[in-house]
Amino acid sequence: MSIASRRRVQLAVLLGPVSLFLAVFFLGPLAIMMVTSFLAPGLYGGVEWTFYPHNFGRILGFADPMFEDFDPVYIAIFIRSVKIAALTVLAALLVCYPAAFCIARLSERWKNFCLFLITLPFFTSLIVRLFVWVLILRQTGLVNEMLMSTGMIARPLDLIYTDGAIILGMVYVFIPFMFMPVYASVEKLDWTLVRASLDLGAGPIRTFWRIILPLTAPGIIGGAIIVFIPALGNFVVPAVLGGAKVMMLGNLIEQQFLAARNWPFGSALAMLVMSVMLVLLLVYVFASSRRGADAALNR
């Protein structure tokens, strides 16, 4: 056997299991969902096997004239979900970026301890942690009680069941995902470059924009993507902290599958969300592979 063909066999053996797993448990369901999104909803749940593009139409504006109306509420939910996910990304970044600099400067021992603390939430249940936030934020919760007892407010504030509460909960849930890539790039930052910039006459602010930010950008972009994607589809946090008032894409999809039993419409929504993310990811991969090609050229 030639080396090349032996390589190929080796690769096949090594990649076999994961490929099989992905094919069965990822691509399979995905294909089912894709097909479902083009089928008509059954009268009592289930699907009818006819081609039916109006699931997408309901969202995008060409609804089935017989049964359903085009309802701009779905686009509105989509836009507000994107907004909340984007704000989550921004808030998480504002928390993680400075923290990464602080932790990167600690001694090895404290560093590891801090990283351990950041991963600690993974050891407990997400639902439990979110319900603790309910206890903190509700009308008779910790914050309101404290503010009232100090006399700063007369009536409890509406803290829970707001967009703010959702963003707070999401940031809380996704902080580790933002922190890790951001920290990795901050930790790698070569401080002699910062010194070189100061030495050449650039003040701290200019040095930040021209040197520190561009050099840590890969971590920021990576963290933003890793947080944005699950935040856009998340339904647990809005369900717990958003109450019935605030609907996000995740809840909408969940509702279509579990409550309304309109699988085709749920699938169509899911497909749309996924395609948006796919476009985002492709843009990122494209941009970074161009950078990669640059780097390869530079050898």
Add this chain to the structure above:
Amino acid sequence: MQDSIVRLEGASKAFATPEGGSVTALDAIDLQVRRNEFLTLLGPSGCGKTTLLQAISGFVELDGGRILIDGEDMTDRPPYRRPVNTVFQNYALFPHMTVGENTAYALEVAGVAKAKRREQVAAALKMVGLEGMEGRRPRQLSGGQQQRVALARAIIARPKLLLLDEPLSALDKNLRQAMQIELKTLQHELGISFIFVTHDQQEALTMSDRVAVLSGGRIQQLDTPRAIYDHPVNSFVATFIGASNLFDGRIDGDRLMAGDGTAIHHRRNQSTASGAATALIRPEQFFLAGEGEPFPTLDVDLEAIVFVGSTFELFGRTSAGKKVIAEIPAGRRGLIGEIERTRRARLAYDPAAVHLIHPCAEA
């Protein structure tokens, strides 16, 4: 106009160690760098060279003392407001910028117009022999080329002083020698004072107008390379620069009587003091004594004879057991054959070439 571009007055710095003690990195240093001077800081690892440079560039805050650049007190100014630029040991080129952008950085920061910037970048790159490389990325360059970009970047805004912290240590020997000459030429053309840090005494001797030998956070000696080599003020400087034979003893007229009984003759008027002193004889000042040698001699048992090209190096011991190194020009092969056989040599020296170090000058 003052004739010194930089003045350090009693510059002091101590660092706390993790164990709770402290290390003195700069011990009340007084230093004046002249205009247009190539000054080298030379000393063993940890003697405070980098700390001294960083105190001048502003990255190390002094515990005490002052720093004046061109007559202005810079002690409390941040690095980005000092008219000083640095060439870093690892070049510290910005990886996300092209060579052109790297070079233009100081101008961009200073708000120089784009067209003018481009012109000056081209001129600076030409100066360091990198014409037309503006578009490259730092990673696309060899070590020597990166070094030159770092140099161009540091000189483009015409600082009053350029600091170079072991800029050549990562280069191979040939490139290093070429760069030594280029640096020296560049310094002349620019008319900027350079403070250059090196571990390499050869480099210090060949490049500098003056050399400051540092040890333990103090300047041991600041003088021209020749003066430092020929007239070191203490045995630290004598052993740190070049190979040396040192004989500790007491002066007795025109002789120095070493503790082990060896007598070293010196030119009498060199010393007015008497008492304890150390005599220095450089290896190349020894020669093989002939018949009826008029000069004073020293008999040694040879332990090794090493051929290093232009010279033979003789490693021997006196009858009292003191180690002696001598360098004999390789042209005199006949004599070498003789001593290789007998493993003994009679080394002669000119008393006028013996340098006496007096203990009062010891730090």
